[in-house]
Amino acid sequence: MSEPAVILGLRNVQRVYTQPVDLLSRLGGALKGGVKPRAVHAVAGVDLDVIAGEVIGIVGESGCGKSTLGRMLTGILPPTAGEIRYKGKPVASLGGAARREYELGVQMIFQDPYSSLNPRMRVIDIIGEGPVVHGMIRRGEKEAYVSQLMHKVGLDPSYRYRYPHQFSGGQRQRIGVARALAVKPSVIVCDEAVAALDVSIQAQVLNLFMQLRKEYSLTYFFISHNLGVVSHLSDRVAIMYLGRIVEIADTDTIFSRARHPYTQALIKELPVLRTDRRQFDTIKGELPSPLNPPSGCPFHPRCPFVMERCTRERPVLKPVKAAPAAASGTTAAGMDAGKRHLSACHLDDM
Numbered sequence: 362m363s364e365p366a367v368i369l370g371l372r373n374v375q376r377v378y379t380q381p382v383d384l385l386s387r388l389g390g391a392l393k394g395g396v397k398p399r400a401v402h403a404v405a406g407v408d409l410d411v412i413a414g415e416v417i418g419i420v421g422e423s424g425c426g427k428s429t430l431g432r433m434l435t436g437i438l439p440p441t442a443g444e445i446r447y448k449g450k451p452v453a454s455l456g457g458a459a460r461r462e463y464e465l466g467v468q469m470i471f472q473d474p475y476s477s478l479n480p481r482m483r484v485i486d487i488i489g490e491g492p493v494v495h496g497m498i499r500r501g502e503k504e505a506y507v508s509q510l511m512h513k514v515g516l517d518p519s520y521r522y523r524y525p526h527q528f529s530g531g532q533r534q535r536i537g538v539a540r541a542l543a544v545k546p547s548v549i550v551c552d553e554a555v556a557a558l559d560v561s562i563q564a565q566v567l568n569l570f571m572q573l574r575k576e577y578s579l580t581y582f583f584i585s586h587n588l589g590v591v592s593h594l595s596d597r598v599a600i601m602y603l604g605r606i607v608e609i610a611d612t613d614t615i616f617s618r619a620r621h622p623y624t625q626a627l628i629k630e631l632p633v634l635r636t637d638r639r640q641f642d643t644i645k646g647e648l649p650s651p652l653n654p655p656s657g658c659p660f661h662p663r664c665p666f667v668m669e670r671c672t673r674e675r676p677v678l679k680p681v682k683a684a685p686a687a688a689s690g691t692t693a694a695g696m697d698a699g700k701r702h703l704s705a706c707h708l709d710d711m
């Protein structure tokens with residue numbers, strides 16, 4: 362069987378922020394004069410192959426590094442260590458036309474449809490200027506091109522000379538989708554793309570994503586704090602905790618055979634999750650500050666199954682041993698990169 366095409370490959374990707382002092386104080390430090398900025402490992406080493414055409418969901422609590430990871434994928438933010446590859450080539454080494462192909466090929470849709478669109482620009486320019494500037498269409502073709510894209514995303518093309526404030530939240534998010542599509546991307550990174558919308562509108566926008574996926578053969582990197590939202594559209598789900606992936610598997614496996622206690626806790630909470638909540642309040646304790654991460658397994662202070670080993674040794678992400686009932690002749694190690702079930706928990710060694 363041939364290997365699946367990896368469109369984005371991440372190897373030990375990290376992002377360290379030097380935390381400015383005012384941010385430090387927001388993180389709870391009782392800071393008086395003389396405090397030096399400290400390093401925050403927002404993303405502390407992520408290995409991941411994103412397969413062309415898949416929808417991969419990234420889930421975790423606020424502050425676990427999801428947005429930072431998403432921004433690194435688009436090139437907005439460079440990693441401080443590790444490597445990101447686009448279609449097999451290291452992004453850091455791309456220049457000229459190849460760099461431009463990557464930057465256009467990986468587009469981002471942001472959470473806030475109110476602040477992510479320039480209020481002084483008309484929709485025709487928001488959607489159409491990128492393709493003109495990058496030579497994908499001629500200026501004279503802009504009107505027809507934008508009208509066609511507006512139609513595709515469910516907007517009335519006759520509104521193309523309007524400004525963002527003349528649209529509802531859901532419509533603005535559709536403008537953001539059209540702007541991303543306009544430069545013909547292969548990958549779309551959706552960062553909490555429906556979190557700011559009413560629940561009924563969320564469903565419409567999620568359906569739009571799925572419809573466009575088929576039509577444009579898109580790969581989605583779908584970031585959300587809400588496992589419920591992610592489960593509806595993702596082929597695979599990666600669970601992040603304090604800057605690292607702690608479990609990853611196809612969506613059905615995550616729901617039927619989650620191995621990591623954190624994933625299990627997220628699933629248990631699902632019936633009580635509301636889309637406007639950013640914290641999972643039934644998991645014991647709070648997400649530790651990345652300024653001062655716990656020793657050993659980062660989840661150990663909140664884990665109901667904590668063992669002595671967990672307090673001193675950080676478990677690595679490794680293939681989950683197939684349970685005898687679930688093993689159907691294929692071992693986890695023998696499965697392709699897109700299907701593997703990996704978890705980072707010492708319980709798996711028992």
Ligand SMILES: Nc1ncnc2c1ncn2[C@@H]1O[C@H](COP(=O)(O)OP(=O)(O)OP(=O)(O)O)[C@@H](O)[C@H]1O
Pocket residue numbers: 378379380381384401402403421422423424425426427428429430586651
């Ligand atoms: N520009 C920055 N400077 C300093 N620290 C930052 C910066 N951006 C993010 N951080 C810190 O990095 C960590 C990860 O933040 P990030 O926004 O990536 O997490 P997240 O999971 O996307 O959270 P949210 O869902 O709230 O956006 C947090 O501790 C955050 O305070």
